[in-house]
Amino acid sequence: MxxxxxxxxxxxxxxxxxxxxxxxxxxxxxxxxxxxxxxxxxxxxxxxxxxxxxxxxxxxxxxxxxxxxxxxxxxxxxxxxxxxxxxxxxxxxxxxxxxxxxxxxxxxxxxxxxxxxxxxxxxxGLSVGNMFYVFSDDGITIIQPRECEIRRQIKPSERILTSYEEMCRQTEGDPDQLCLWSSAINVREKYIFVSQPNQNRVLIIDIPMQKVKQTIQVDPYPAKLLYDKSHDQVWILSWGDINKSHPSLQVISEASTGEGLHIIRTDFKDVDDLFIPPTNLIINHIRFGFIFNKSKPLIHKIDLETVTEIKTISLKNTSCIPMNMAYSHLGGYYFVQCKANNSLTTLSQVIIDSVTDTIIGVNGDITGTPYVSSDGRFLVSTDAVNGQIRVQTITFQGEIKLIYDLQTNLQISDVTFQSSFTESNQYYIYAASHLQTDVLFVELSSGRVDMLKNLKDPVAQKNWPWNEKNRIIKDSGLFGQYILTPAKDSLFLINGRQSVLHCEVSGIRRGNTVVWVGEV
The missing domain is CATH 2.60.40.10 (Immunoglobulins)
Structure with a gap:
């Protein structure tokens, strides 16, 4: 091994x-x-x-x-x-x-x-919490997964409480009033912030009221939102236009107050992506975030509280232009997915020491997108090019071990972890595909693999420009058993406890922006 x-x-x-x-x-x-x-x-x-x-x-x-x-x-x-x-x-x-x-x-x-x-x-337990909020062309659909019940449908024409304008403006010459969303985040179970890129704004949804409360105008084409729970800040990556020609980063402070919100405009240039490590039960305060540039082999480390750059971590010696990152507090490792200037070259993941900010090696021959379980113990890497899924464990002492690799014909779009219902400190993963209709299930402790078949076609990548995940897969929290994945015109709910398809909710187009609200 x-x-x-x-x-x-x-x-x-x-x-x-x-x-x-x-x-x-x-x-x-x-x-x-x-x-x-x-x-x-x-x-x-x-x-x-x-x-x-x-x-x-x-x-x-x-x-x-x-x-x-x-x-x-x-x-x-x-x-x-x-x-x-x-x-x-x-x-x-x-x-x-x-x-x-x-x-x-x-x-x-x-x-x-x-x-x-x-x-x-x-x-x-049954009214406001424990729901999936799905943002689609048709508005916002709030689904209670246990009964597959639509609890509320917020139509594009519904009025925003503070401004009384319609939630989604009708495009001139288009008979259908459609919504366009790119990213959404849950802010302390009080509010959902969701970006409308074609309207250059962020909507704030009041969760207890289940209504759109207000809007905040931001730089053009807000494409990605991240919530820094440690400092109660929402970070907004705007592209400037659909070609990402004028990217900018903005910050909304004291986001969970929902009152008197104002935007801090940062000085960061040529931002392609932003990574903020997630909190978990053990790590409840995060100090630093990381910014990537589109074509430079480096990572900018930023202080989240002061919104300033601390240092630049060079990846030049590894020829790595960063695409994605994941973090494990076991060993204190950042795992960086790399792309090369020469697109024919496949580069191994680079590992950065979070204490010294130095490159301490490459992750063997592991390529692709890294995903880390919330307890830091499992690293799952998916390579959509060669179809490989590599599963590694990280011990309490920081030793990285390859458990096994799986070969699949699925081009993996997204992965989510779910705690095992039969073993403590173990996980299952569910993986959705860029192109195929099947969802992959892997029991990490045993390597047992299963497929949930024929969950209909995903949204086409050309119709989902905001990131590479044209089909997401979303879990329902620490104790939840339901998993949601959207297709082009419907949603599928999976019962993770039994690893079976729970139900399909039809008539929801391009519902690829999803937020879970609830304790479970």
Whole structure:
């Protein structure tokens, strides 16, 4: 099994990290006779062990057919619930350096006795949260995935609250009033910011109200939005025109307030793309972002708080012009997908040390787009040219190991990770294709591969100029089991727990901009 050791002193530079956990749901109410599940996701270095208490008492001695633990304790399943199952269930995660705990409360009551907790749970769980927001030619469609139910359809002609203008302007000479979207982001479950490139503006959607609240005028052709959660800032990459001839970066500060928003215009020139590492349970503050230029073998490192450049990282010695980046806090590695000036040349990924900002090598012969799981342990690289999918693990000590590679005839457009429902600290991946109608499923722990077939044709790349992902695939959060992928004229929902097609929602054209809203 090939592996890379990229730093000799990694065990010293990466000390153990105490556990951090999330439970779901925090509160639920169920009627007698149904099943209830309480989930606990824990991360730490090394992997923590999970135990459960009910009202302060260890449940292990009471495990039975009615009370079972799944995925090494990550899920507590109670079948045929009874009144006496009401209680406070504490999930405790412990490793050699610390402990964390949280409570999931369960109420069992018949339908005639709806307590406040029951009503609150039903309203919060089913009305606004746990929805996919899909931005398409036809407006905004809000879908509750469990029932495949369209909860709300915001038509192009619906009025914006503050300006009273229509959400999508009608183009002169075009009988259909269509919307054009390029990118959307969730801002702390309060607002969705979404860009309208042909109208040079960003819309702000109030999530609790499920209405378009206001617009912000930005530089022409806003193509990409990123949310810097650590500093509550929305970054906007505008192209200037469809040919990207006058790119610019702007920043909206204090984005989650939704009030008195103003734009900071940056001095960064010739920006082709921007990368901000995602936060996770262990890493909850990000200090730096990275800017690429279209044809230069370098990366600009920027301070997100001060919106200034700190340094330039040269990639000249590797002939790498950066296309995409991914980050793993295990080892502290940035993985950079490269393109060469000579398009016939395929370059290996370059690995950058996040502490010293130096190139510490190439990632073997791994090429293509890097994707890293939220816990930093899995690196999946997809190469649309040769059809390869390479799966690597990154150990707590920073050792990079190739587990296996898969050969597929799918030209992969996008990949998403989903936590395993049967094993703790494991993942599945789902991959959508640029051209084909099938979706690929891989169980990373075993390498088991399956295909979900005939999910209809994707949006053509020529009709999706905003990035290379003409067919996205979107998960439903840390605890969610539903995955959404759009086709040209419809949406497909996949039940990730069973790895089967859940349903098709038809009549939604070019719904390739999707945001998940909800705790799960």
């Amino acid at each position: 090939p592996c890379l050791w990229l730093r000799g002193s990694l065990p010293d530079t990466h000390p153990s990290v105490p556990p951090v956990i999330r439970v779901y749901p925090e509160t639920q109410a169920q009627e007698p006779g149904v099943s209830a599940s309480l989930k606990c996701h824990a991360e730490g270095i090394p992997n923590p062990k999970i135990t459960w208490l009910k009202n302060g008492i260890d449940i292990m001695p009471k495990l039975s057919k009615q009370l079972t633990l799944i995925a090494n304790g990550s899920e507590l399943h109670i079948s045929n619930v009874r009144y006496e199952d009401t209680g406070a269930y504490t999930c405790i995660a412990k490793n050699e350096v610390g402990v964390d705990e949280d409570i999931s409360s369960l109420f069992i009551e018949d339908s005639a006795r709806k307590t406040l907790a029951n009503i609150l749970w039903r309203e919060e």
